[in-house]
Amino acid sequence: MPKSDMPRIAILGAGPVGLEAGLYARTLNFPVAIFDRGQAGEYWQRWGHVRLFSPFAMNSTSLGRAAIKHSQLEHDLPADDAIITGREHHEAYLIPLSKVDALRGCIHVESQVVGVSRQGLLKEDHPGDPARAKKPFRILIREAKGRERIEEADVVLDCTGTYGQHRWLGDGGIPAIGEQAAEAQIAYTLEDVLGEKHKHYAGKNILVVGSGYSAATTVCNLAALAEKNPATWVIWLARAAVTQPIRRIPNDPLRERDRLAVRANNLATRTDGNVEFHAQCAVQQIEFQGHERGFRVQGTCAGRAKTWEVEQIIGNVGYSPDRMLYRELQVHECYASLGPMKLAASLLGQKTEDCLNVTLPGPDALRNPEPNFFVLGAKSFGRNSNFLLRTGFSQIRDVFTLITGNKNLDLYKRP
Ligand SMILES: Cc1cc2nc3c(=O)[nH]c(=O)nc-3n(C[C@H](O)[C@H](O)[C@H](O)COP(=O)(O)OP(=O)(O)OC[C@H]3O[C@@H](n4cnc5c(N)ncnc54)[C@H](O)[C@@H]3O)c2cc1C
Numbered sequence: 001m002p003k004s005d006m007p008r009i010a011i012l013g014a015g016p017v018g019l020e021a022g023l024y025a026r027t028l029n030f031p032v033a034i035f036d037r038g039q040a041g042e043y044w045q046r047w048g049h050v051r052l053f054s055p056f057a058m059n060s061t062s063l064g065r066a067a068i069k070h071s072q073l074e075h076d077l078p079a080d081d082a083i084i085t086g087r088e089h090h091e092a093y094l095i096p097l098s099k100v101d102a103l104r105g106c107i108h109v110e111s112q113v114v115g116v117s118r119q120g121l122l123k124e125d126h127p128g129d130p131a132r133a134k135k136p137f138r139i140l141i142r143e144a145k146g147r148e149r150i151e152e153a154d155v156v157l158d159c160t161g162t163y164g165q166h167r168w169l170g171d172g173g174i175p176a177i178g179e180q181a182a183e184a185q186i187a188y189t190l191e192d193v194l195g196e197k198h199k200h201y202a203g204k205n206i207l208v209v210g211s212g213y214s215a216a217t218t219v220c221n222l223a224a225l226a227e228k229n230p231a232t233w234v235i236w237l238a239r240a241a242v243t244q245p246i247r248r249i250p251n252d253p254l255r256e257r258d259r260l261a262v263r264a265n266n267l268a269t270r271t272d273g274n275v276e277f278h279a280q281c282a283v284q285q286i287e288f289q290g291h292e293r294g295f296r297v298q299g300t301c302a303g304r305a306k307t308w309e310v311e312q313i314i315g316n317v318g319y320s321p322d323r324m325l326y327r328e329l330q331v332h333e334c335y336a337s338l339g340p341m342k343l344a345a346s347l348l349g350q351k352t353e354d355c356l357n358v359t360l361p362g363p364d365a366l367r368n369p370e371p372n373f374f375v376l377g378a379k380s381f382g383r384n385s386n387f388l389l390r391t392g393f394s395q396i397r398d399v400f401t402l403i404t405g406n407k408n409l410d411l412y413k414r415p
Contacts, residue, residue: 001033001153003152006031007030007372007403008030008155009025009030009032009033009155009157009403010033010139010151010153010156011025011034011156012035012113012116012156013158013160013377013379014035014036014039014040014042015036015042015160015161016041016044016094017376017389017396018034018377019097019098020063020097022106022107023061023063023097024411028400032103033108033153034106034108035108035112035151036107036109036111037113037164038109039109040094040095040098040109046163046189047086047190048085048087048088048090049086049087049195050190050217052084052085052256053256054083054254054388054389055080055083056079056082058388058390059089059093059389060077062412063411064093064100067100067101067102068097071100072096075096077092077093083256110144111141111142112142113141113160114140114141114148115140115324116326116329116373117137117138117329118136118328119136119138122328123328123329123330128330130371132330132370132371136153137154137155138151138152139152155372156373156374157375157399158326158374158375158376159379159392160325160377160379161378162321162322162378162379164322165321166188166189166315166317166318166319167188167318167383168315169186169286169313170283170284171282171284171299172282176286176299178285179283181288182286185288186286186313186314187313187314187315188316190214190217190316191314193221193225198225200312201222201225201312202232204232204233204310205235205309205311206222206233206234206235206310206314207308207310208234208236208316209283209315209316210237210318211239211240211245212316212318213246215264216246216261216264217260219264220260222234222274223273226274226275233274235278235310236267236268236275236276236277236278237281237283238279238280238281239282241279241280242279243268243269243279244265245265245268245277245279246261246264246265247261249261249353278306279302280301281301282299282300283298284298284300285298294309295308295310295311297309297310319383320382320383321339321379321382326373329370329373330368331375332368332369334382337381338383339375339379339384340368340375342361342365343361343365343380347381352386353386354386355388360391360394363398363399363402366380366402367402374402376392376396377395380395397412
């Protein structure tokens, strides 16, 4: 980005939060560059078959909707209360958002951010000193064909999410013995088992590990696959000592979330289906025996040794933020969640299991010891999975009060 009178803002990641932050910044006339290692809304294409829990109005902003209407007069947006899939949201909102007039020329796709530093300063130089802001950020970008270049910026918003970095299946969160060698054969994301991947799973013995909504989605979809192809068999492992893997939220206002919990728990507890559920499990060893023979998995269930022979493994055990991007900057991370410390401390204190009840502590919690470097979006929650898009939009509003110094600034406020 060429030097300018206004602070130059680099946004890492063109997911929903990166795109909305870019639009907010351009509306305020800041020079903006958004870098994504893939395409705009990249991860939404990958898990696009999943139905969202929250309605469209909660997943979009007034600014974004107005910009789309203004730029593409023919485009129809979903209804406010529409519960659509990730792919439908990507097509109906994220792609049009990436094409609005205000963002023209700002989005650089297939541009992976490899690292961010301060020109001439190392991590250990001038700890916590606001004077570090006198030097611009240096951002190393790697394009799809491998060409590398440096971009400069005065403010960096890291919106790179967590979906790109899976966690491991082994006991205590480190890889199980042999897991790293077998990594390429294991699916760690939300597989479209009823769509493009159905041949890969139909009629197979499948081990699913995890007990969150992702694992629940996968198991429900595999059970639907088993109805068409009864040879399909699912072994579902959870870590906790529970009879029902998914905790229901009383009077859940997000109906789709509750429906998923009920369906998954029914599958786990009924004895006549194609799903067998085991609680209190730990995976110790994974051996990939080749495409014909599949995997041999060893572990424990309620303290007793178990061995499973399966053809496929799906590990839906969560994701983790990529901290390598900012390892040369002064970011104070939470020892438990790996999110930025101030925000994490507030989240740790809230103890709610329902993402709808999460409250943000205000703009100051977004500050890092590194001046003008902010982590927003799903990545700001680290390993805490309670992030909602509407929380990300509040963060955008908060961060621009800090960047502009105008604490009353709110472009989302309805006139
Ligand atoms: C299956 C699923 C369902 C969900 N359903 C809901 C829901 O119903 N409602 C809700 O509010 N929230 C939901 N969420 C949670 C959350 O809103 C989403 O994860 C959302 O995508 C987070 O947006 P983001 O912009 O922070 O990050 P992401 O959408 O994860 O975007 C990050 C972007 O950064 C890019 N990137 C990553 N690394 C680099 C790099 N090194 N260099 C350049 N670019 C990089 C990626 O390609 C990606 O485009 C869901 C999440 C998942 C996984």
